[in-house]
Amino acid sequence: MTDALSHDQLLDRLGEIAVRVGLNLQPGQQVVLSAPLGAVALVRRITEHAYKAGAGLVTTLYSDDVTTLARFQYGTEGSFDTAAAWMGEGVARAFREGAARLAITGGDPTLLAGQNPEHLSRASRAASRANRPAMELISQFATNWCIVANATPAWAAQVFPDLPPDQALQALWQGIFSASRVDGPDPLRAWKDHDATLLARARMLNEARFDALQFSGEGTDLRIGLADGHHWAGGAETTRSGLVCNPNIPTEEVFTTPHARRVSGRVSSSKPLFHQGALIDGIEVRFEEGRITEAHANTGNDVLQRLLDTDEGSRRIGEVALVPHSSPISRSGILYRNTLFDENAASHIALGQAYAKCLVNAEGQTEAELAERGANQSLIHVDWMIGNATIDVDGLKDGRLTPLMRNGEWVSPAHTNA
Amino acid sequence: MTDALSHDQLLDRLGEIAVRVGLNLQPGQQVVLSAPLGAVALVRRITEHAYKAGAGLVTTLYSDDVTTLARFQYGTEGSFDTAAAWMGEGVARAFREGAARLAITGGDPTLLAGQNPEHLSRASRAASRANRPAMELISQFATNWCIVANATPAWAAQVFPDLPPDQALQALWQGIFSASRVDGPDPLRAWKDHDATLLARARMLNEARFDALQFSGEGTDLRIGLADGHHWAGGAETTRSGLVCNPNIPTEEVFTTPHARRVSGRVSSSKPLFHQGALIDGIEVRFEEGRITEAHANTGNDVLQRLLDTDEGSRRIGEVALVPHSSPISRSGILYRNTLFDENAASHIALGQAYAKCLVNAEGQTEAELAERGANQSLIHVDWMIGNATIDVDGLKDGRLTPLMRNGEWVSPAHTNA
Ligand SMILES: [Zn+2]
Ligand SMILES: [Zn+2]
Ligand SMILES: [Zn+2]
Ligand SMILES: [Zn+2]
Numbered sequence: 001m002t003d004a005l006s007h008d009q010l011l012d013r014l015g016e017i018a019v020r021v022g023l024n025l026q027p028g029q030q031v032v033l034s035a036p037l038g039a040v041a042l043v044r045r046i047t048e049h050a051y052k053a054g055a056g057l058v059t060t061l062y063s064d065d066v067t068t069l070a071r072f073q074y075g076t077e078g079s080f081d082t083a084a085a086w087m088g089e090g091v092a093r094a095f096r097e098g099a100a101r102l103a104i105t106g107g108d109p110t111l112l113a114g115q116n117p118e119h120l121s122r123a124s125r126a127a128s129r130a131n132r133p134a135m136e137l138i139s140q141f142a143t144n145w146c147i148v149a150n151a152t153p154a155w156a157a158q159v160f161p162d163l164p165p166d167q168a169l170q171a172l173w174q175g176i177f178s179a180s181r182v183d184g185p186d187p188l189r190a191w192k193d194h195d196a197t198l199l200a201r202a203r204m205l206n207e208a209r210f211d212a213l214q215f216s217g218e219g220t221d222l223r224i225g226l227a228d229g230h231h232w233a234g235g236a237e238t239t240r241s242g243l244v245c246n247p248n249i250p251t252e253e254v255f256t257t258p259h260a261r262r263v264s265g266r267v268s269s270s271k272p273l274f275h276q277g278a279l280i281d282g283i284e285v286r287f288e289e290g291r292i293t294e295a296h297a298n299t300g301n302d303v304l305q306r307l308l309d310t311d312e313g314s315r316r317i318g319e320v321a322l323v324p325h326s327s328p329i330s331r332s333g334i335l336y337r338n339t340l341f342d343e344n345a346a347s348h349i350a351l352g353q354a355y356a357k358c359l360v361n362a363e364g365q366t367e368a369e370l371a372e373r374g375a376n377q378s379l380i381h382v383d384w385m386i387g388n389a390t391i392d393v394d395g396l397k398d399g400r401l402t403p404l405m406r407n408g409e410w411v412s413p414a415h416t417n418a
Numbered sequence: 419m420t421d422a423l424s425h426d427q428l429l430d431r432l433g434e435i436a437v438r439v440g441l442n443l444q445p446g447q448q449v450v451l452s453a454p455l456g457a458v459a460l461v462r463r464i465t466e467h468a469y470k471a472g473a474g475l476v477t478t479l480y481s482d483d484v485t486t487l488a489r490f491q492y493g494t495e496g497s498f499d500t501a502a503a504w505m506g507e508g509v510a511r512a513f514r515e516g517a518a519r520l521a522i523t524g525g526d527p528t529l530l531a532g533q534n535p536e537h538l539s540r541a542s543r544a545a546s547r548a549n550r551p552a553m554e555l556i557s558q559f560a561t562n563w564c565i566v567a568n569a570t571p572a573w574a575a576q577v578f579p580d581l582p583p584d585q586a587l588q589a590l591w592q593g594i595f596s597a598s599r600v601d602g603p604d605p606l607r608a609w610k611d612h613d614a615t616l617l618a619r620a621r622m623l624n625e626a627r628f629d630a631l632q633f634s635g636e637g638t639d640l641r642i643g644l645a646d647g648h649h650w651a652g653g654a655e656t657t658r659s660g661l662v663c664n665p666n667i668p669t670e671e672v673f674t675t676p677h678a679r680r681v682s683g684r685v686s687s688s689k690p691l692f693h694q695g696a697l698i699d700g701i702e703v704r705f706e707e708g709r710i711t712e713a714h715a716n717t718g719n720d721v722l723q724r725l726l727d728t729d730e731g732s733r734r735i736g737e738v739a740l741v742p743h744s745s746p747i748s749r750s751g752i753l754y755r756n757t758l759f760d761e762n763a764a765s766h767i768a769l770g771q772a773y774a775k776c777l778v779n780a781e782g783q784t785e786a787e788l789a790e791r792g793a794n795q796s797l798i799h800v801d802w803m804i805g806n807a808t809i810d811v812d813g814l815k816d817g818r819l820t821p822l823m824r825n826g827e828w829v830s831p832a833h834t835n836a
Binding site: 079 | 448458462465476479480482488494504512515517
């Protein structure tokens, strides 16, 4: 920690890390930046660093919680299947023409709680369809992209309900700066070291080529088959054109594609899940041949059931990720109610869409071919924390188990220079 | 005036008039709303009224003076020819698919003063090209559209430099509310009456079918030939699909397409012109066969010369508009430094692009055919005030002059029910 840094200095560092480490922005690239209105100060820091790095043009697409909510408060019944397909296609074209994508997260997580769930689900489905061309390019790393976080009073109030607003906002910023590794003496160096650690973990798992992972612990006895030719990723990624970017700031996970038809057993959630403003907690689920056949949540069960009924693929998983219980975000003890942070506090699985990036030689294969290899397909991708201090993880290969994690921690250290 | 109305009530009325009178928004239409960041409050009022009117989706594209400026402060030499063609095409697609377009004006008029003029002009040209598909649809009234204004501290400081910031902002809002006719007892009725007055003027001029207009007065002796099959417009417009919208709030002008090769004589500006943050004042110009052959400005002459050298069409005019010297905006005595207001304070001509809408039977004609009829083509359209209390205007037909304006006022009253 460098106590001498002011908020403005830390914010500037976050902007610089987003541009240089997150995007690794190249001269001449355009940037498509999406941000909540409350992130204007961070947008301005990012924009300045992007132009200094040679950006051709930075275009910011702001969202506003107030007008997002107004739609559900005042919109007419026929309007909720509408989406901005023209914008989705425009952004996809930007990516195809080489623009980088930077997304700032941090809206009010409970904004839409209390709105008509059927309207929310129709609007969300329409938006997913409209954004699909752009999202596919993102998930294929057709261009360099990155997500960073921005604290807002509404989000801070959710994370620190017992603090006065000013202190809550400050505490959330502190958490973001710390988890994003910009509060130390040399953020660029810190990211280099961190990427090396995650890369070493992913390499070890890629070399082991496990057939399945076995999760065991309180309430959990789950075998997750891995997709044929699965690939473990973590930290920095390489785009199709060979650029190295860091898509998530922060990140602590190594993750891969499970086999959508080879998951069996039972698992319970280790942290609450926030979906469209609703809290889902105390989830218990049974898998048979990859499909969730029984599911129940102590809180938000109706939201969970609706989520599972989204489409064919929403009852199967598209990601499994390993995060040690001692990860900095986990140790902070903060429940951020934001996936970018909470998924990096615990090992997790994700309902829904798989990442093509987490399969070797996926380029050029059809959706049917990827599905045949075990990659799940869905409009949703919802991460769901299952790791905690009691969980053991073993790798299964040719019937033999190799201990990977015990009591939530890696058995062997990563081989890095860090 | 209704003194009892609060600022918030007037702002809400402006939002309602923009949606109901400006756009005449239809149920199911999307809205593409562009706005400076300082207009968030007005954007929220507009969005609420749009959803209440049945909007499918309202998408706001915010611009930020700080990041606009950052581009010219920190951008690298190679970057200034870049534009967001992906966004221009996306917005054009939105319009083709039926979205309405609402633009909020009101950024800092001097924002870019002092930046490298060559960078500004390259960036502006690139942006014009990228936005051309969308702008063509707008000028053809392929969809319903409207521009309204929002006061910001930076703009207010320019308009009222002698007032303290709070009072300047309040005075600018008062000017906007008043010119936009939302401060009376019944704004919807006021707009209906006003549209009827402008329509009556335009109808009179369309029936007269003048060959040319003769402007005479201090420093001005100018004959402006009108395009073959020119059409006078003013106030409400009708889109291709038959929707009646009010593209400019406020508006006081009736205007048509001059013949790009039939303008001759000399003319001097009656009000300063603001272009890309620069002030151009004391302009004197000579036309021969439609082309500006001599031009000089007492202030900003270099900016004027660069403007005239933009392209082939920037030395010819694409619009002539009649506004009485007694128009409310003129009487307010406020120089807004914003075209939407200042062009409605005086008769004016515009350097550059003509409106296809101001030609009868223009639909389906090629650019060459329109040019043959006298319609000018250019990347620019810059309005330039030439009317004042000394100006007389006559209509010329078959060699005979008909008095239209004397000392800046209409000779005959408009025939309306107002
Ligand atoms: Zn994950
Ligand atoms: Zn995930
Ligand atoms: Zn005009
Ligand atoms: Zn004009």
